[in-house]
Amino acid sequence: MGFVDYEVEGAVGLVTINRPKALNALNSAVLDDLKAVIEGVDTKTVRCLIITGAGDKSFVAGADIGEMSTLTKAEGEAFGKKGNDLFLEIESFPIPVIAAVNGFALGGGNELAMSCDFRLASENAVFGQPEAGLGITPGFGGTQRLARLIGPGMAKQIIYTARNIKADEAKRIGLVNEVYPQAELIPAAKKLASIIAGNAPIAVRNCKKAINEGLAKNTTAEAVQVEEKLFGDCFESYGQKEGMANFLRKKDDPKKVKHVAFIDE
Numbered sequence: 001m002g003f004v005d006y007e008v009e010g011a012v013g014l015v016t017i018n019r020p021k022a023l024n025a026l027n028s029a030v031l032d033d034l035k036a037v038i039e040g041v042d043t044k045t046v047r048c049l050i051i052t053g054a055g056d057k058s059f060v061a062g063a064d065i066g067e068m069s070t071l072t073k074a075e076g077e078a079f080g081k082k083g084n085d086l087f088l089e090i091e092s093f094p095i096p097v098i099a100a101v102n103g104f105a106l107g108g109g110n111e112l113a114m115s116c117d118f119r120l121a122s123e124n125a126v127f128g129q130p131e132a133g134l135g136i137t138p139g140f141g142g143t144q145r146l147a148r149l150i151g152p153g154m155a156k157q158i159i160y161t162a163r164n165i166k167a168d169e170a171k172r173i174g175l176v177n178e179v180y181p182q183a184e185l186i187p188a189a190k191k192l193a194s195i196i197a198g199n200a201p202i203a204v205r206n207c208k209k210a211i212n213e214g215l216a217k218n219t220t221a222e223a224v225q226v227e228e229k230l231f232g233d234c235f236e237s238y239g240q241k242e243g244m245a246n247f248l249r250k251k252d253d254p255k256k257v258k259h260v261a262f263i264d265e
């Protein structure tokens, strides 16, 4: 695919946004290619996805300012919808998606990273929502996802000031889970993705769904109903039967047991 590379290693897919001359900025063509790659992932065999940026300088330096600069109101709205629809698709993608942030994650780049399940970063990563300095609001979900992730007070401070933050601060405020030296970022992301991919596939998918859909409910009572349904849905699956049988075998005779290889379901 033109601006987006995709490779699979075992049960882990690696998506690389590849427009390094523009620090992987998202223009319409990049968004189209990313959508096509995401929709082409075989979620029967791939159990965890990683999204990163090409090169060692940038994850995604934002939406393409050149392309946006001449948009009319109607075109601006359409561009916003294109990004929002895609990022919603990533957020609710059936398998976990990890953002491996290897440099600038500004504006639309931070918004893309936030639509993933969680973020790992390299030490040189820089996060921010510079839109207020460009005369616009964040347009790919930044006002909503940043506030939900790090709390409204901190999100408002970052968005109103348009201030960039470095990886260590991003970790301190909960925007990223871990920070690695640049060369270790992708190996660490792959290792984590392999661990996730080794767990029972229906259970992992249902955990993602339960967290996402539960958080969208207004009350805990409504949210736990979502969990109940997805919990019940795991029963009679190979993963549930074999995962529990494995535990019980282990109790009988710890030496007999080997780790379960969960089949695709």
Ligand code: DAK
Binding pocket: 021, 022, 023, 025, 026, 061, 062, 063, 064, 065, 066, 076, 077, 078, 079, 080, 081, 083, 104, 106, 107, 108, 109, 130, 131, 134, 136, 137, 138, 139, 140
């Ligand atoms: N768009 C287009 N090109 C970009 C770009 C971007 N966001 N960021 C970098 N580039 C290009 C530069 O123009 C330059 O291209 P050439 O001049 O070589 O042709 C090349 O990448 C290398 O960049 P620099 O020479 O500037 O590299 P530096 O290391 O000096 O600086 C930088 C790196 C990341 C600090 C700097 O490039 C920078 O500040 N870039 C802009 C970052 C930014 O402001 N990003 C946020 C964009 S706003 C909405 C929908 C979406 C959005 C909003 C609303 N609706 C429709 C409502 C989203 C908005 C955004 O994401």
